[in-house]
Amino acid sequence: MSFQVREYVDPRQRPVFSYKGIPYATPPVGSLRFKPPVRDYGWNRTQRFDRFGPECPQLDVQGVPEPGVSEDCLTLNVWIPQVPDGFQRFPVVVFLNGELFWRQRASRYPLEELSSEDIVTVSVSYRTNLFGFFTLQSSAAPGNLGLRDQQLALLWVRENIGAFGGDPRRVTLVGFSAGAASVGLHLVSPQSQGLFQRAMLVSGSPLATWAHMEAGEARRIGQEVTAIMGCRSGSDWEAVRCLQDQDFMRLLTAAQRILESRGRFHPVFAPVTDSFVVSRDQFLPEDPDRLLKRGDFVKVPVMSGVDADDGVLLLYQYPGTDRLTFSNLTEVLRRVVIPRLMDQQGLTRRRALLTGVLSYRYVDTVPPGSQQQMLTSFVKIFSDAYFVAPLYSFLDLYARSGADLYAYGYNGEGPDIFGNIVSLPSASHGSELLYVLGPSMYRDLVGGTYGAVQQRLGQKLRTYWKGFITDGDPVRGRYGERWDRYTLDQARVPGPLGSGPQYETATWVLLAVLLLLIVGLLVAFLLTRRRRRLKSDMAYG
Structure with a gap:
């Protein structure tokens, strides 16, 4: 993938260069809705990337549509600490955020200050809620689309981040909240191995009950969506084609209705085990706890906290x-x-x-x-x-x-x-x-x-x-x-x-003791010199 971008300096704090709204996948609209992402093969003309792309379809906590959302939302944003010179390579951070896999806004988390620490930073927009995790537990609607979006973004980083001065061999995948659970799932996904070398999980775990759905419940919810939208008759393939013709706002309203009916305690649209598809297409072949217990995951350094x-x-x-x-x-x-x-x-x-x-x-x-x-x-x-x-x-x-x-x-x-x-x-x-x-x-x-x-x-x-x-x-x-x-x-x-x-209190106590010791030695040295001088004067007197 080759492309040219104009360079725009973000004026806050130390100047860094930002490239916002770069597409990493073909817009998932029409026949691509509810389908795995298809990579974007770029362009051969100069493009302006000076603003965030639209967020993926989502509702706020009141069930009101977020402004400016669009299904044409699979973009990423890059901040770099200096103009690439072809020699120096900086470590890379790919940042994922999200709220219970229900909504996600990459633009909410500016990464320019972190980039000013000599790090190339990347934030990713991906599909959530029904658009990212709807499944009928069949190849017609396999689910885990939001995770596959993230995976394609990581592949984009591996192939292209060198053009921005980043080192594709030093990628740290960082996640917050549902993004952290996503990072944990990438750790155990066979398809994500080799796409990052370190991982950070901030306030989220792949073993949280909201981070993974039971397969039968996921299919029941998927069937409930098709029933609400009048798409239940026929095969799973026919149901998906029917859903692809629906207005995305009507689909969001149906998803909200299902969420409210379950009291928001249980996940409605979330990652699932997809062992029903052919092995080469499986993102999560088994439940994450089983993969972790068996040690079947990429063993990279991890930092995690709450x-x-x-x-x-x-x-x-x-x-x-x-x-x-x-x-x-x-x-x-x-x-x-x-x-x-x-x-x-x-x-x-x-x-x-x-x-x-x-x-x-x-x-x-x-x-x-x-x-x-x-x-x-x-x-x-x-x-x-x-x-x-x-x-x-x-x-x-x-x-x-x-x-x-x-x-x-x-x-x-x-x-x-x-x-x-x-x-x-x-x-x-x-x-x-x-x-x-x-x-x-x-x-x-x-x-x-x-x-x-x-x-x-x-x-x-x-x-x-x-x-x-x-x-x-x-x-x-x-x-x-x-x-x-x-x-x-x-x-x-x-x-x-x-x-x-x-350890900081103990450190400062130790420094204070050392300082007192040094002062004491200095005072003792000066007093000793003074006594010697007095004795010398008395001897000559």
């Missing part, structure tokens, strides 16, 4: 939860949240005992009448069920391979990037990205001043990221810092991020 209050994402999914009274929140937790989460996790044995334990942990320990603390507990149960427990499951299985593995927990207070007005004592879902990705994202999503405190934290976090991206090690011995690898013998998630590394 935020203290990742579960706040559910407040974004359920608007109005923060306005419920203490008694209403208590009732919802006891009668709705705990039973449904237990169903999701398959906790059927000794159910009464487990219900009592969970009720005690998340409800009974909250002081009576404290609506704020009950809301915090509401967030905590979703954090544990959807993020923390799946992370530990992934870490334990991945650690068996012996590959380099680093884990973290981020607990620094910070604004919520999803706009929740709830004040929580710890990090919300994706809070560290406000600092890793720098002032641009902070100003766009939060507003206000990106001051000296934010700059110091941002530089610290970017140092960790850059260390892993360039060397496979997030900490390189600064002031005695250590970040031990996660192993089965040392299975813990440390908290080196946030207000500072856990």
